[in-house]
Amino acid sequence: MSIVVVGSLAFDSIATPSGRVNDVLGGATTYFALAASYFTQVRIVGVVGEDFTAEHEGILKKRGVDTRGIEHSKGKTFRWGGQYLDNLNEAKTDFTELNVFESFQPHIPAEYKDSEFLFLANIHPILQAQVAREMNGVRLTGGDTMNYWINSTPKELVETLKLVNVLLINDTEAKMIARESNLPRAAQKVLAMGPKALVIKHGEYGATIFFREGAFGVGRHPFRAPALPIEEVQDPTGAGDSFAGGFMGYIASQEDLNREVLKRALFYGGVMGSFAVERFGTERLQSLNREEIDARFQIFRELTHLE
Amino acid sequence: MSIVVVGSLAFDSIATPSGRVNDVLGGATTYFALAASYFTQVRIVGVVGEDFTAEHEGILKKRGVDTRGIEHSKGKTFRWGGQYLDNLNEAKTDFTELNVFESFQPHIPAEYKDSEFLFLANIHPILQAQVAREMNGVRLTGGDTMNYWINSTPKELVETLKLVNVLLINDTEAKMIARESNLPRAAQKVLAMGPKALVIKHGEYGATIFFREGAFGVGRHPFRAPALPIEEVQDPTGAGDSFAGGFMGYIASQEDLNREVLKRALFYGGVMGSFAVERFGTERLQSLNREEIDARFQIFRELTHLE
Numbered sequence: 001m002s003i004v005v006v007g008s009l010a011f012d013s014i015a016t017p018s019g020r021v022n023d024v025l026g027g028a029t030t031y032f033a034l035a036a037s038y039f040t041q042v043r044i045v046g047v048v049g050e051d052f053t054a055e056h057e058g059i060l061k062k063r064g065v066d067t068r069g070i071e072h073s074k075g076k077t078f079r080w081g082g083q084y085l086d087n088l089n090e091a092k093t094d095f096t097e098l099n100v101f102e103s104f105q106p107h108i109p110a111e112y113k114d115s116e117f118l119f120l121a122n123i124h125p126i127l128q129a130q131v132a133r134e135m136n137g138v139r140l141t142g143g144d145t146m147n148y149w150i151n152s153t154p155k156e157l158v159e160t161l162k163l164v165n166v167l168l169i170n171d172t173e174a175k176m177i178a179r180e181s182n183l184p185r186a187a188q189k190v191l192a193m194g195p196k197a198l199v200i201k202h203g204e205y206g207a208t209i210f211f212r213e214g215a216f217g218v219g220r221h222p223f224r225a226p227a228l229p230i231e232e233v234q235d236p237t238g239a240g241d242s243f244a245g246g247f248m249g250y251i252a253s254q255e256d257l258n259r260e261v262l263k264r265a266l267f268y269g270g271v272m273g274s275f276a277v278e279r280f281g282t283e284r285l286q287s288l289n290r291e292e293i294d295a296r297f298q299i300f301r302e303l304t305h306l307e
Numbered sequence: 308m309s310i311v312v313v314g315s316l317a318f319d320s321i322a323t324p325s326g327r328v329n330d331v332l333g334g335a336t337t338y339f340a341l342a343a344s345y346f347t348q349v350r351i352v353g354v355v356g357e358d359f360t361a362e363h364e365g366i367l368k369k370r371g372v373d374t375r376g377i378e379h380s381k382g383k384t385f386r387w388g389g390q391y392l393d394n395l396n397e398a399k400t401d402f403t404e405l406n407v408f409e410s411f412q413p414h415i416p417a418e419y420k421d422s423e424f425l426f427l428a429n430i431h432p433i434l435q436a437q438v439a440r441e442m443n444g445v446r447l448t449g450g451d452t453m454n455y456w457i458n459s460t461p462k463e464l465v466e467t468l469k470l471v472n473v474l475l476i477n478d479t480e481a482k483m484i485a486r487e488s489n490l491p492r493a494a495q496k497v498l499a500m501g502p503k504a505l506v507i508k509h510g511e512y513g514a515t516i517f518f519r520e521g522a523f524g525v526g527r528h529p530f531r532a533p534a535l536p537i538e539e540v541q542d543p544t545g546a547g548d549s550f551a552g553g554f555m556g557y558i559a560s561q562e563d564l565n566r567e568v569l570k571r572a573l574f575y576g577g578v579m580g581s582f583a584v585e586r587f588g589t590e591r592l593q594s595l596n597r598e599e600i601d602a603r604f605q606i607f608r609e610l611t612h613l614e
Contacts, residue, residue, distance in 0.1 A: 184537065205509055205513070223609075224533045229491035230491065302530075304531050304611045306567070306608065306612070
């Protein structure tokens, strides 16, 4: 089965206590695609500029990612610069140059239309809704958003949430959307807005998935997966997008779509996030294999499971 | 088997979004003792004033807690006032009156000396060390501390840590003691100071236990237990002490002292913490039964365990 991901491709310049890199291929879609590529066929929809070379595209193609939906525009690719010198848990943005991404209009190639899964990375909720409607035959639509859209386009976001089956956001975003400071109550409010399941990412503490009553199975008990305590975090950039890639990629690799699959997917999300931060940019995500991934899945299991 | 707990008994005045109570029996030792009482015999060492009545003592005695080590002094019992009106995750102290607790000198009754377990609640590290030396035949000594002692008596704390087998603290305290912002690295540094195991409490995200290489078993893989996502937190006061009571109480109830027991204990710590916050003060901890506790243990298991 295959998954279409729509969102940003970027060149990132990143400084952390472990070092610095300039203009490395990044963006939510890149992290997502590489992470998901170990589980399923991934098809990208995005836009890049003239500075995006065959070498950059090769990073994706080498992982079998379908790049036919990448639009090549005149101008420069989206660029982001940030640093984590004071706090590895929070990026401080040095600069954002939207460039060709500013006028991004997602076009889904006809060849992508048979994909059974869709992920709407963090872009304008109106664009997310357009894509979701265009791909409305999919088995499952996942989505992300951020504080910027929650604050500036709340009405549009509410419309988009009706089209998203599984929303993946962090604690702060969930509390902002729900206007509720208690996390499980915030989760119930977000679920009432449309999604059947809500994944709340807690950074170094893992993630919780909340289910709408009756969705994907019985009851509304949540489920928690850990994050790995990592002594050497080189670069946290893309951890959340890699999480989403592992989560959605694993789901797309399974025949069934039930709570047990979503719970395992939550573990695989954590696994891919834990790999992503071990090296700068997407370096670690480029050269994994399924044995390493499943070995780490076992470590996550041992981290949380009693005998 | 029985456990001796040394620390504060207090009267608390607490305001939260759910309401307010005045002068209810609290203090680390009270929460610890009530939580641990569902697993093992608990023996208290502490000091109270003339305002501590037979009715207050009855709350402890009703749970079978041995109160012979409570010293009755002239003056008033330790009083604390605090509120969580803005943030349920952090207490804002309104007042602290140490009263008889200011000159507390722990005396271990002769009848307590055969206890096999000891817990040093949060008091001056010099007093903790005195008690640990006096009880040096125990199978396991647990301990707590706080930012105040970490900052004001660091040398004394270092000496105490050599006598504590399992230290239970929160993320901030671990990072402060280790002077290290990365949590797993901080954990390794704290373990190098003495404890065989370190429990780091993450509040609503649960807790992680780190083991010194070879202690209680093989390897140094940590283990994570969840906290319960609770929609109705009435009063967070005492959650950490109740966690410690469930953790140490469960350990004291077991024949063996190995990693599997410590992992289960981490779950029981979370269970008792989750009960504590459901009602004001110690109300919920006064009237539980083992069936309710084990039912919640199962909920914690389902919250984290894959099929």
